[in-house]
Amino acid sequence: MTANVHNGIAIACFFAVIAATLGITWWAARKTASRDDLLVAGSRIPGIHNGIAIAGDFMSAATFLGITALYFTSGFDAVIYILAPLVAFAILLFLIVERLRRHGQYTFADVICRRLDPKPMRVLAAICTLASGVMYLMVQMVGAGALMQVLFGMRYSHSVALIGGLVVLYVAVGGMLATTWVQITKAALLVLGVTVLSFAVLMRFDFDFNLLYERAMHVHSDGRLLTQPGGLQLDVISAVSLALAMTFGIAGSPHILMRFLTVPTAAAARTSAFVALLITSFVFTLIFFVVSVGGVALITGEPAFLDTNGKIVGGTNMVAIHLSQLLGGAPFLGVMSAVTFATILAVVAGLTLACTAALSHDLFANVVRHGRCSETEELWASRIAAVLVGVFVVVLALGFEKQNIAYLASLALTLAASTTFPILMLTMYWRGLTTRGALVGGGAGLACAVLLVVLGPAVWVDIFGFKESIFDSPYPGIYSIVTAFGLSWFVSILDRSEQGVADRRSFAAQGA
């Protein structure tokens, strides 16, 4: 079942990625001496570099392997996942990044706390960041452990420990600068890998799209679905709910928001968003229109990639990897496996850093120490927090090895869409928002998202084993988002407290 156990090139590329990232960390560590350096790289990252890093931070192994797999099984409906990030980056560029950069320092909570009561808002922001961050980290780590077993023949526990150890080293020693360059390296490798793979697919079909699509539709069990919707069999509400949770979830992801604080100006933050949008569009367009179709056309029914039950070796997530082996032999397989490994490292590093900042800056420095924490103390608190987050996630990933935790990925995005995004948008744009409204709305959005996912088919039926779920749809985003916005508004307009009056007054002081 292992693709690369005897592939020397894969092993060499694997060690090259580790060596390169450790070299980056060593270089970055010498430039990381303060809290600013560790958490936001001193806000000195150029806009274009940051844009590439954001693309690297966002595009996880799930985008490269998962979307190819989703197209392989469900066809055109994978387009929902392709377009959501583009809409999210557009929202970030048009509405969020400029104000975020102008008013934020280390985390998005800084923006909220400029006009609302800092203590409770920091606690809520940290809870949201840690909840969505740890869930997303678990999905990445459990997926990475399984993937590394297939790609490099490593034991699950060894893979998880290796990734956890490396990432803690990047974050605790090299901080944001190391994380940024790991993400830039990964983004460059991914763009290069996907471009070469697309070129190889098209070359196989003499650069004739008609031939490629004809072949794919011919070999697929329901070829019609490759170019037409219906594969996911979503009703309208579920489809809209998924689309909103993806879009607002990405736009409200704390690890993505934090990246916009690493640039020197608001203009550089805008440039970052645009560069990230460009790179993501390019990679996703190639994956959706070429690589995925090539996967169907060339891997379906190919005996070399089928197990004894006639299923794809390693599962449908391996389609893109098998495709690289088919088109470029062992060397290309080795390179693409290393690209996937780099992808995992970069995403896990970004998430770990966001959780670290929530623990050290939001909770420790501003809540526990009431903002009277020295810079050195906060620097060391951040390093300790990075180790704690790393150890915690590795332990969770080891415990959940055999569990189906795919639902956590959608829950993490739904949480960000139902808590971070509404509070941030209302803080920035609505004069009437009060601390009480934000706490009730954000808390209700969080509770609603968790409750509806637990009562939905992904947990109630698949995990708990009940026959029918209490809540029909696996996508509760539309309900939790509306709850968060609605309750924030309703409680705020009823709020006549002194704090509420001060909160409204501070909107004008916040400026544009």
Place this chain on the structure above:
Amino acid sequence: MFSFRTRVAGLERIGWGLASAITLGYVLFVALLSYVARHHPQWLTGGGRMTIAMGAALVFIVAVLTLTAAYLHRLRRRDSQPGGPEPRSAPEPGR
């Protein structure tokens, strides 16, 4: 007169309009796809290899890129004019 503040507000309104249009366009596209696939699948039968749905997805991607590039260009022009970008407010200590 047309003050700097008014121009910022004007551009921000454009930003809101574009963000709303893109989000609404995406949500309506997704809703329409699932509606047609479930209730009127016959509308989707036949057609070429590159269907209307695929073409629409491509057009959407190009439209988002074009609109954001145009908006970014407008913001750059605003920033390069006298008065420049709005001053950056430093975060308050300890908050």
